[in-house]
Amino acid sequence: AQKITQTQPGMxxxxxxxxxxxxxxxxxxxxxxxxxxxxxxxxxMIFLIYQGSYDQQNATEGRYSxxxxxxxxxxxxxxxxxQLGDSAMYFCAMRDPYxxxxxxxxxxxxxxxxxx
Amino acid sequence: xxxxxxxxxxxxxxxxxxxxxxxxxxxxxxxxxxxRQDPGMGLRLIYxxxxxxxxxxxxxxxxxxxxxxxxxEFSLRLESAAPSQTSVYFCASSQSVRNEKxxxxxxxxxxxx
Numbered sequence: 001a002q003k004i005t006q007t008q009p010g011m012x013x014x015x016x017x018x019x020x021x022x023x024x025x026x027x028x029x030x031x032x033x034x035x036x037x038x039x040x041x042x043x044x045m046i047f048l049i050y051q052g053s054y055d056q057q058n059a060t061e062g063r064y065s066x067x068x069x070x071x072x073x074x075x076x077x078x079x080x081x082x083q084l085g086d087s088a089m090y091f092c093a094m095r096d097p098y099x100x101x102x103x104x105x106x107x108x109x110x111x112x113x114x115x116x
Numbered sequence: 117x118x119x120x121x122x123x124x125x126x127x128x129x130x131x132x133x134x135x136x137x138x139x140x141x142x143x144x145x146x147x148x149x150x151x152r153q154d155p156g157m158g159l160r161l162i163y164x165x166x167x168x169x170x171x172x173x174x175x176x177x178x179x180x181x182x183x184x185x186x187x188x189e190f191s192l193r194l195e196s197a198a199p200s201q202t203s204v205y206f207c208a209s210s211q212s213v214r215n216e217k218x219x220x221x222x223x224x225x226x227x228x229x
Contacts, residue, residue, distance in 0.1 A: 009156075033215030045159075045206065045220035052215055091158060093218075101166050101213035103174070104149070108158040 003027065004092050004107035011112050013082045020067070021077040021110045023092030032096040034075040035104070036066065039089040048090075051075060082114045118142050122207045122221035129197045129228045137192040137224050139207030147213045148190035149174075150182060152203040153223075159206065165190055166213045197228040 005024045013019040025034065036048040051059045051066045059066040067076040075094075079086055089109045095102035120141045129135055141148065146167045151159040151174075161174030163182040171182050179201060181193045190209075194201055204225050208218040 004158075006158075031215075035217060037218075043204070043223050045208075045218070047217040047219075050215075050217060093159075095215050101147075101164075101172075102215055103161060103164060103213065104218060105161070105175075106151075106159040108156060 002107075003096070003105045004094050006092055006107035006110050008110045009108075011110055013079075013112065013114055015084060015114055015116050016081050018078060018080045019082055019112065021079070021090050021092075021112065023075045023077065023107060025073050025075060025092075025094045027073075027094065027096040029096050032094055033102065034066065034068070035093040035095070036064070036075075036077045037091045037093060037106075038086075039091065039109075040085075041088070045091075049077070079112075084114050084116060087112060087114045120207055120209055120219050120221040122205075122224055124224060125222065126225045127227070129194075129226065131198060131228060133197050133228075134193065134195050135197065135226075136194075137205055137207070137226075138189070139191065139221055140189045141209040141219070142188065143209065143211075143219065144187070145209040145211050145219070146187070147210045148184065149208045149210075149218065150180075150190070150192045151206045151208065152176065152201075153206060154203050162192065162205075164213075197226075199228045202226060202228045 034051045092107040149164040150162040165184040207221040
């Protein structure tokens with residue numbers, strides 16, 4: 001079974017609108033971390049936001065926020081006021097225990113296109 | 117401001133050839149990783165090194181070997197390249213294997229003909 005599931009292969013949004021990228025995860029351990037990374041067409045991987053499993057508040061970083069619903073095991077990324085430069089692949093990732101280490105596992109990604 | 121440096125950026129191999137991908141980080145990180153990225157598959161972990169002197173298999177280790185040469189450097193070797201190893205390879209590092217973000221290199225585009 002996949003540890004990280006991103007069900008939206010592609011998403012489209014109008015510039016200046018908000019968009020939500022879905023991510024669900026599967027772990028039986030109470031201690032884990034959830035991450036989102038952005039990969040623009042240039043290919044580099046850019047860290048966006050982190051949520052720890054014990055964090056009470058949803059994480060926010062500028063226009064990015066993580067909608068963390070622990071009981072539903074979902075960690076959706078919300079991008080407010082989309083910009084053309086937000087067009088990219090977005091990957092959800094989780095660190096959970098594996099043989100004493102917290103090894104990052106990635107989802108398959110969601111391609112976001114922002115229209116002017 | 118180098119961060120994680122990978123070489124080469126592009127490589128074309130013939131089936132059966134060998135090569136080593138080099139990775140170095142200058143952030144004094146303890147943990148390093150090699151991932152491969154294939155279309156529609158996300159990033160899959162090949163090998164990781166939790167700390168200097170240790171290496172462990174990830175999800176897709178077959179056909180690869182690694183060496184943690186020192187704290188800075190973590191290399192990935194393909195002993196006998198196969199077309200199935202055509203992929204983009206990313207090296208990454210983090211302070212430890214706890215809940216910390218990864219810092220990525222710029223990637224290596226490898227084609228095996």
